Amino acid sequence: MRIAIHQSKGSFSDQWIVFCEKNNIDFKIVNALDSDIMAQLQDCDIFMWHHHHGNYRDVLASKPVLFALEQGGVKVFPNFNTGWHFDDKVAQKYLFEFFDFPLVPSYVFYEKDAALQWAESTIYPKVFKLKGGAGSSNVKLVNSKYECKKLIRKAFKTGFSQFSKGHYFNEQLIKFRETRNVLFILKAFARLFILPEFAKMGKEEKGYVYFQDFIPGNHTDFRLKIVDNKCWGFQRQVRKNDFRASGSGHLIYDNDLIPQSMIKLAFEISEKLNLQSAAFDFIVQDSKPLLVEMSYGFGIDAEEFNYGYWTKDLIWHDEKFVPQYWMIENILRNEI
Known part of the structure; x- marks a missing residue:
């Protein structure tokens, strides 16, 4: 079993490489933007690419490369179920409405x-x-x-x-x-x-x-992330004199403040949509969680990995973790 990784500094690939090196996993680094990328991947079973919406090259090439490989039998991250709706709020609207989320x-x-x-x-x-x-x-x-x-x-x-x-x-x-x-x-x-x-x-x-x-009365939103049936999250405070929380940088790490109903819903969505990785944005109306949008990728802030996570049984595990490791463990088990 050999893994190919598209390396991009500051992306998930940093920790993917560390994990492979620590665990003696056979891997090689490739450039997914090369014209001969398909030839480069002929000896690989898995391909992983943390593509970014702010890189126009990634936007042009990532989904065609990933989905062509997946259709050809190569296991990829993110796969079609996880990534086809990435950075497309309208696509997510249709998806969420169909499943009645x-x-x-x-x-x-x-x-x-x-x-x-x-x-x-x-x-x-x-x-x-x-x-x-x-x-x-x-x-x-x-x-x-x-x-x-x-x-x-x-x-x-x-x-x-x-x-x-x-x-x-x-x-x-x-x-x-x-x-x-x-x-x-x-x-x-x-x-x-x-x-x-x-x-x-x-x-x-x-x-x-x-x-x-516009849903009034929300002084924070909630960002919940799920990888390999493990969930963690935080609140983001709304900006001063504004209505938006995303990108504010004012984060609250207190798992007791995140409603259990929201955690259950995040696990339910992830399971039904068969997602390898997900970051959900929620707000609250009448004490009930409402989805705003989602993404397969998320910002990498080492601090947020220090506070623990929930497993699917809603048991809290108060320990540090590296979610990028879970991504590789999950794809190696071939659960998705």
Whole structure:
């Protein structure tokens, strides 16, 4: 059994390689972006690639490479069930609704007139989102039908850049106020003139429009992550003078504050969808958890792995862990 790993510094691959080395597992490092990647993988049984939505090369190549290999009988991470809906909130809407999971009420339109008619009669506020993006980028609170119609018309005309200069600028200002590090100010102004590579290469988002209901009364959201039937999580505080929690950086690690019903739901979704890895974003309405979105990948913050995890029987294990190790153990067992 030989594992091929696409190496990318700062990704899951760092710990995948460490695990293989520690356990004398046969592996090799490959570049999934090479034209001859299929030839490179002829002697491998497993291929693992932590692809990222902010890398335009990954976006173009990852799913075709992974799904071609999977169809050919190679075990991959992330596999089709885990990754086809990655960084696509509209795809997740359809998936969650089909399985009747408790999703924040969500609306997608592919025709301008239908969207404008809905905007005329719906109740505000609503939350506007693009299909892709993380850390609350491309997310706006819409307080009136005037604002809503303006967004709709733009969506069906010029569209939206996948990189928001205004959002990035404000994010860096917040970090500067918190740290007084002038580097954040320099980065904020630099991005007004120099776009990141993925923004230069990516196309405008247009031809559709997507909204979710705004659920009031949430001062935090919840992020729960599951790998190999083990779950851990934390709360994220809503930003000051804002409604968004994702990307705030203000995390609360207290397992007693996470509702058992939410943990059970996360395990249920992961099992029904047959996911190798999942990070779920939840909020609460009337004491009941509501799904916002999910992702196969998640940020790597070593601190969060120090506080323990639940197993499927909801027993808490107060010990440190490395979830990237679980990913390899799981795929070697061929459970998924």
